[in-house]
Amino acid sequence: MGVALMAGLCLSTSLSGCDNMDWRWLQGRKAGVDGQYACPRPPEPFQTQGFNGQEREIRYYRHLAFSNDFFAQLELANRYSAADASDKNLEDHIESSVWLVMALANQQGYAPMSRAMDPRGGVLASRYDKCRAFERERAYRILNNELSMMDSGERDKVRDRVIYIQSTLGADGFRTLGRLYDDQYGPMGEPADNQQAIRAMMRGRNYGTSNVRTLFERSDVDAYLYNYKASETGDVGAYVLLKDFEKSAPSRTRYASFVESKARRWTSPYEFYPPDAPPGGVPHSDESRPDDGASYALSRMEELPFIHVVRALDYLNLLNVACFEPKDVPKQTIDALRSMIGMPGGERLTYLDRVRAIQLAAVNGDSRSQLVLAVMYSEGVGVEVDYARAFYWYQQAEKQGSPEARYAMSTYFDLGVKGVADQDKAESVVMQLDAALAGFKPSAGRLQAVLAQVSRTPEN
Structure with missing residues (x-):
């Protein structure tokens, strides 16, 4: 279902290769009424009917979309926007927006896949690249419209869900988040010279997408934070990109110590993907791998x-x-x-x-x-x-009011966990006293040891 499969389908006899395909054949292909230049979709692997069939399809696409498949993300966005009347029970514009953002931020959607030589000189984009460009331009337009009808709380949900999904993708996901907050990239983290990014940044109703531009407010601190989180995964490329990020603007290196502390305290917005669902629809499942x-x-x-x-x-x-x-x-x-x-x-x-x-x-x-x-x-x-x-x-x-939790927190301050809870003997004593007074027995003996250690600490 991904780019590799898509490229394989483009070489099949039925399509005669992407560069030679009849563009009229694409009209009406799962991209809505304005999708005459949409990329052809691979055939679905099963024939389904009714609610159970719909649920199976949604789970299938979510499984692919959570693994960052561009076309599955577009399909999910389409299904949750209820573009077809048969998907009305799935209508959920927050969820639709999430997958539009994921698709627009996905390099599978804008990284050049193949090029054709222009007989007059130079290189032309292949028709496959052009159909993806159409998909992205359409996605920008729909996302901007959906965000325009949301309040700040709903936008926060879109942003938090995107952050959760990207965080499950490891170094690649954190790098993508870094680009989403970096003002040196387009609105959805694509290269600034990307044609869809340029149009999205324009002013005016024909191209401008002011609502999309403000979804991820540009922030050096957030961009630095997510690049740092990417490097923490041990990915060598992420470490190199972090150093490039630090050198890309004179002001960025001064955030280093602050960002390191912030990154160590960072937690994902959710324990697992929110299993909300519109009335009568299929619950959102967490398909992270x-x-x-x-x-x-x-x-x-x-x-x-x-x-x-x-x-x-x-x-x-x-x-x-x-x-x-x-x-x-x-x-x-x-x-x-x-x-x-x-x-x-x-x-x-x-x-x-x-x-x-x-x-x-x-x-x-x-x-x-x-x-x-x-x-x-x-x-x-x-x-x-x-x-x-x-x-x-x-x-x-x-x-x-859990005394056990208070005792456990005291050990964090007693031993010091770098970046999470810095060593603070006095705070540890206070917490252990509270836990002991609340009846948590392990505190009593440990409290004496901590008190003795504090009493031996020379005063400043």
Whole structure:
């Protein structure tokens, strides 16, 4: 479904190659009424009818779109905008805008794929490049119109969902976010000399897209932050680009220490993609793909006492029988949990189901699940180690009066976790005192050790 498949289809006998295709053949091809120059879409791999068929299609496209497939992202945007009457139940302009942004920011949509020699001299864009240019220009126009009808809260949702999806793509995703905030690139992170970017920056109703231009306000700090996050993944190319970014403007190097601290505290906007859905529509599912580290962390879920999963399910009102092992969880509970997170039902509770149950309970305010999730992030059980995210969930649990969370936060300040919670012995003592007074026993013995260490610290 991606560019490679698209290029392969262009070489098929039915199309006779992109550069020789009959452009009239493209009229009306899944791009709306004005899509006479749209790129031809690969055939769908299945024939479906009814709601179940529609749900299967949506999940199929989301799976591809989360892996950054340009044409799947366009198709999802089309489906959520309800361009066809059969998709009216899917109509969701926030979700449509998300996938329009993802497509416009996707290099698959604007990186030159093939060029043709002009007999008069020079190089011409291939028809494949031209059809993608048409798709992007149309996407700009539709996105600008959709954003014009949104309030600031709805725009924030679009932006946060894009940030979440890009953060699941590793170094490439963070680099894309860096370009979205960098004033040296086009509105959607494409090269500034890209024709669609130039038109989007024009003033006037024919080309200008003022609403798109303001979705990601240009910010050196944010651009630096996401380039730094890309380099943190260990990607060599991201590190080189970070150094190029620092040298690209004299003022940027002065942000270095501030951005490093900010990056260490950075957390994704969501625990998992918001499973909202319009009435009667298919819930939004999170189709992000775990890397090797995430898969290993998920395999460690056996180490987490199952009672914590049971408590989370109980908090969510999904359990009405006693359960001591995963096999005891009834199918109706599994189906109900999965429907809440936009996934199809199943016969058994998987490791991911257990993680999602705790995450969902934590997001919905269960202090015990918040504490458990913080420990999971601290230890790399079920989720990859992320001290910033762990500290965030300790904070959420502590706000609800959890003495255990307050004690855990004290250890952060006692030991010092660089960039997340700098070492602060006095703050550690205060937190441990509070936890001890609240009846959390481990604090009592540890408090004496911390007090002794503080008392030996020479005064300044």
